[in-house]
Amino acid sequence: MKRSEPESSINKAYLPTQELWLATEPLLPVEKPKPQGGRPRGDAQQLFNAMFYVLRTGIQWKALPSQLGAASTAHDRYQEWVKAGVFEELWHLGLMQNQVEGQLDWEWQSIDSASSKAPLGGESVGANPTDRGKGGTKRHIITEAHGLPIALTVTGANVHDKKQVEPLLDSMPFYPLCRMKKTHSTFVPTKGMIMQTFVRLSFYFLSGSHQSPRRRTKRTQNARLQSQKMGLRKNHSWMNRFRRILIRWEKKVDNYLAFLHLACAHIVWKNCTLADPF
Helix, strand or coil, X not given: CCCCCCHHHCCHHHCCCHHHHHHHHHHCCCCCCCXXXXXXXXXXXXXXXXXXXXXXXXXXXXXXCHHHCCHHHHHHHHHHHHHHCHHHHHHHHHHHHHHHHCCCCCCEEEEEEEEEECCCCCCCCEECCCCCCCEEEEEEEEECCCCCEEEXXXXXXXXXXXXXXXXHXXXXXXXXXXXXXXXXXXXXXXCCCCHHHHHHHHHHHCCCCCCCCCCCCHHHHHHHHHHHCHHHHHHHHHHCCCHHHCECCCCCHHXXXXXXXXXXXXXXXXXXXXXXXX
């Protein structure tokens, strides 16, 4: 007989908030009827807690505490919700809630990427040039001024950042209101970007010249650039708290991308001031 884990083995800090679950519940796919009967499906909230627990702690599915349900059931339900696009929709819904509350700062946006090891290989995995050519994956992200993620893509570790600018813009759920108001918005690139990629950025964000006036000193320009990139550093710090995405163990890119979407959803919903999303 399998020995049950004590209740204290589950750290509640690794469980999702009630607000995040209330936002997730309406997005879940409708359960298919069973005319011939059968066993009832597991509790959806308990299984959602199990998925989030795996994301935060980085444990294997088989090491899931029994208090959070059967590992096979949680994994199967995770696959089902990934196909339904639940986690991506949850993230986009959180961005819209932040936009309604005025929490998104569209004054400037930052783009960067982070590489992760992929020991098992799979889809969207390439030779990492910074890790002796070992298999790796890279997440490309755009953040607004406060560091909230507004766009995300996943590629192999050998894909240059500049090739993901347009796919990132296409993946955004909506564009900033500054485009409609015809106000200026600044895009802060990393060193890996080149100026040719700003042609389409100027179309979306209506940003003028990204060069600072001549009267500004180099020290002032560097200080302003560092302050603008602070939001991007915050985002990397928030994302790295989810241990499951530090090393990619999913062979299917959709499963890995869903974990990233869930992490982004937690970040944006936590920033909302509304206690009850509904």
